[in-house]
Amino acid sequence: MARKKLIRTSEFYYHIYARSNNKEWFYLEQEIVWNIFIKLLNQSSEKFRANISIATLMNNHFHLLVQTPDTNIDTIMQFIMKEMAQQINKKAQRINHVFGSPYKWCVITTNHYLYNVFRYIYQNPLRANICTDMNDYRYYKIFNDHFVSEIKENEHFDKWLNTIPELQSNEFIKKSLYRREFRVGRDPITRKPYQFTAPYLSK
Numbered sequence: 001m002a003r004k005k006l007i008r009t010s011e012f013y014y015h016i017y018a019r020s021n022n023k024e025w026f027y028l029e030q031e032i033v034w035n036i037f038i039k040l041l042n043q044s045s046e047k048f049r050a051n052i053s054i055a056t057l058m059n060n061h062f063h064l065l066v067q068t069p070d071t072n073i074d075t076i077m078q079f080i081m082k083e084m085a086q087q088i089n090k091k092a093q094r095i096n097h098v099f100g101s102p103y104k105w106c107v108i109t110t111n112h113y114l115y116n117v118f119r120y121i122y123q124n125p126l127r128a129n130i131c132t133d134m135n136d137y138r139y140y141k142i143f144n145d146h147f148v149s150e151i152k153e154n155e156h157f158d159k160w161l162n163t164i165p166e167l168q169s170n171e172f173i174k175k176s177l178y179r180r181e182f183r184v185g186r187d188p189i190t191r192k193p194y195q196f197t198a199p200y201l202s203k
Helices: 030-048 073-092 112-120 146-152 158-159 167-176
Strands: 013-019 049-058 061-069 104-108 140-142
Touching: 013 073, 013 112, 030 049, 030 073, 049 112, 049 146, 049 167, 061 112, 104 112, 112 140, 112 146, 112 158
Parallel strands: none
Antiparallel strands: 013 061, 013 104, 049 061, 049 140
């Protein structure tokens, strides 16, 4: 299957996803991998002006929401994945691949979609039944970028962020993230594009 042609944008955010080889664990304790990961994200912000909104690390994959003012998502991800693989292999005394394939990306072109992708990344440990409360999960970080500053001003946001959406909503998000640009399929009942909720609609 041909790799989709990269969209370069400084305006919109990317959802980034990468999984370990053979869906295995990252060969080290998650705390060690997390420390490597966060250090590289911070370095990416400094070296390449990566504007990271949220990051979640699971035991065999990670999610990012990132904006690239210099339209350099390929440079950023090459740095993160190469360095992450080298450092994990060095600590685990391995020589094989850490990641099973190149990173996956999707451009998020509206704030309405961005809210929902943000929540999708944030709630990944809940959907995996690793925890029942995100306060008990250590391996995610919400960065203080422009988008986060805006949504924190929304009085409904915290409640909405921690509300589990219906299963159908997550399925539509998952399918939409396989596209180059986030586009939503049609609701099988109404035959209209599926409508996600957003914090500004919450009561």
